[in-house]
Amino acid sequence: SSDKSVLSIQSHVTHGYVGNKAATFPLQLHGFDVDAINTVSLSNHSGYPVIKGHRMDLTEFTTLLDGLRANDFLSDYAYVLTGYINNADIIRHVAATVAEVREKRQQQGKKDIVFFCDPVMGDDGRLYCKEEVVAAYRELVAHANIATPNYFEASILSTVEVKDLMSAIEAANWFHEQGTPTVVIKSFTMPDDPTHLRFLLSCHDKVTGSTKRYTGVVQYYEGRYTGTGDVFAASLVAFAHNHPIDLAVGKAMGVLQDLIKATVERGGSGKATLNSRELRVTSDPDRLLHPSTVISVTPLP
Ligand code: ATP
Secondary structure (H helix, E strand, C coil), rough: CCEEEEHHHEECCCCCCCHHHHHHHHHHCCCCCEEEEEEEECCCCCCCCCEEEEEEEHHHHHHHHHHHHHCCCHHCCCEEEEEECCHHHHHHHHHHHHHHHHHHHHHCCCCCCEEEECCCCCCCCEEEHHHHHHHHHHHHHHCCEECCCCCHHHHHHHHCCCCCHHHHHHHHHHHHHCCEEEEEEEEEECCCCEEEEEEEEECCCCCCCCCEEEEEEECCCCCCCCCHHHHHHHHHHHHHHHHHHHHHHHHHHHHHHHHHHHHHHCCCCCCCCCHHHCCCCCCCCHHHHHCCCCCCCEECC
16 A cells, blocks of 8 residues: 555546546546545536436445445545535544544554545535535534635635635634634635636644745636536645645646646637536646646745
């Protein structure tokens, strides 16, 4: 077993690129073993008019964990990454799973587990989960090393409406108060510049009580793309394995810029069909490893 192994708890779709379908390929390219738990197994993402398939319940989740535990695989996971779950029972159980992996690794003298939590709940003012899921994430983020909410998820969880850098900092502070040391609010619009999106990286040191914050901007591509957050979180896991977190964020942001550009160039511009806006995750594997630009992530005073 290597230290490049991830337990990735996310959705599976037959068609398209969201959840584990979006996260697994980039992580594998980086040389990670990806053990996927598919929280749902659906025909496609929920933006399409028809969606068919199956959603996991807690018993199915714990049954898979029973198998992993019985074969002694749990201590192999250096990382746990969670994305779309949309089941409050499973979200609550993830804390116990992370604690179990942490304890087993400690007993075996292995490096501590790093838990990346993407609290997937909705986007652009629309919640696509139940209210009890929000409550479950408010508790789960306390166990995360790194949380990667979009601006809407950060707003819902913290009750601070994220609309600029100041409010993003306030929302990130809420995560720190819950116990999440590192928070990336992946994008929010800039009141004075509609052609770019800003992001915030906020790192809180529990020992000294100090918080180091960074920000940066990316070009805004008109239109909505699904799976962007999932590729971002997966890329962040991979880059943060070898790089300091600010550089890892800059590289992961660069990957998304290349990926959206590639999608637009292949007909998936803002006004195109949903299907043509599926992220072209497999179109240029080298760009997933080496983005054409690394976005600057600048410390805030
Ligand atoms: P979640 O998984 O939390 O639901 P999300 O996909 O809603 O995530 P976003 O902040 O919208 O999260 O997107 C993640 C990243 O993808 C952003 O940090 C940004 O780099 C990039 N991105 C997404 N949409 C666009 C866009 N229209 N133009 C440019 N970059 C974008």
